[in-house]
């Protein structure tokens with residue numbers, strides 16, 4: 001029996017979903033609760049970023065060779081901490097860490113899930129008060145339960161994800177997650193300190209009027225991408241336009257907006273960096289899963305992101321994601 005209430009918290013929602021599966025163990029709900037808790041802690045720090053000495057570079061580089069901001073480290077530690085101390089995760093992979101971390105204790109070895117995350121995406125925007133986010137991806141282990149998780153658990157094609165989601169620290173803080181059953185968004189109600197269901201069963205509009213790409217790299221893109229961007233610029237009201245270009249430089253914010261309003265986001269390869277900038281496991285797979293559940297599409301320019309078999313945990317890929325018809329127009333560009 002479904003409880004019909006106006007306000008539903010993230011925990012209530014995931015538990016409600018479990019009621020439809022009598023054999024569910026509650027591990028996934030536990031994992032999402034842990035992620036929600038870490039997100040609330042990061043939300044608090046992001047909100048006071050301008051006030052305390054947490055802002056700015058930590059003076060180190062992450063494994064991708066990029067400057068690490070202090071909040072990146074804070075967020076990484078929060079997510080790792082809650083998942084390590086919870087009972088629903090056997091190990092994690094993070095954009096901020098060289099290698100996977102296998103929790104390897106009696107309880108964690110019994111957990112059937114592993115989690116990958118980008119603790120703070122768009123961190124170069126922290127010191128200018130622009131929206132940033134956390135992205136996460138959950139896989140069922142392929143290694144034997146009762147034993148420590150292995151790298152093979154993390155190197156699975158995106159199509160095998162059990163759940164994926166993101167938190168956007170913006171004008172409000174929102175957690176959006178998807179399972180095969182649907183994508184749902186929860187806004188943090190600060191008066192009760194809970195994520196509450198605000199965007200049930202999100203569907204990405206079939207088309208939109210916004211395209212997001214770094215125009216500064218235009219001359220380094222391949223001909224097909226240049227042609228598509230030019231076609232976007234030439235849209236008029238007679239052929240579905242005019243289009244607006246919106247590029248925040250914080251993928252969570254750009255893709256979140258396109259998911260809700262319709263649009264396309266592109267981070268193509270460039271002549272300097274043929275694989276682009278974004279990471280398959282921490283950024284592209286989770287968003288590809290969410291957008292597909294919501295009716296949109298995601299590719300690397302040639303193939304579906306979710307079908308890519310990853311070879312190493314930090315690999316990058318060109319990334320195109322958005323409303324179905326806009327993606328099909330890109331695919332049809334010659």
Ligand code: AHG
Pocket residue numbers: 066120121122123124125214249250251252277
């Ligand atoms: P970072 O976390 O280093 O700020 O990177 C953010 C990512 C992604 O969120 C964003 O869309 C893209 O990098 C922006 O990169 P460019 O500045 O190269 O366009």
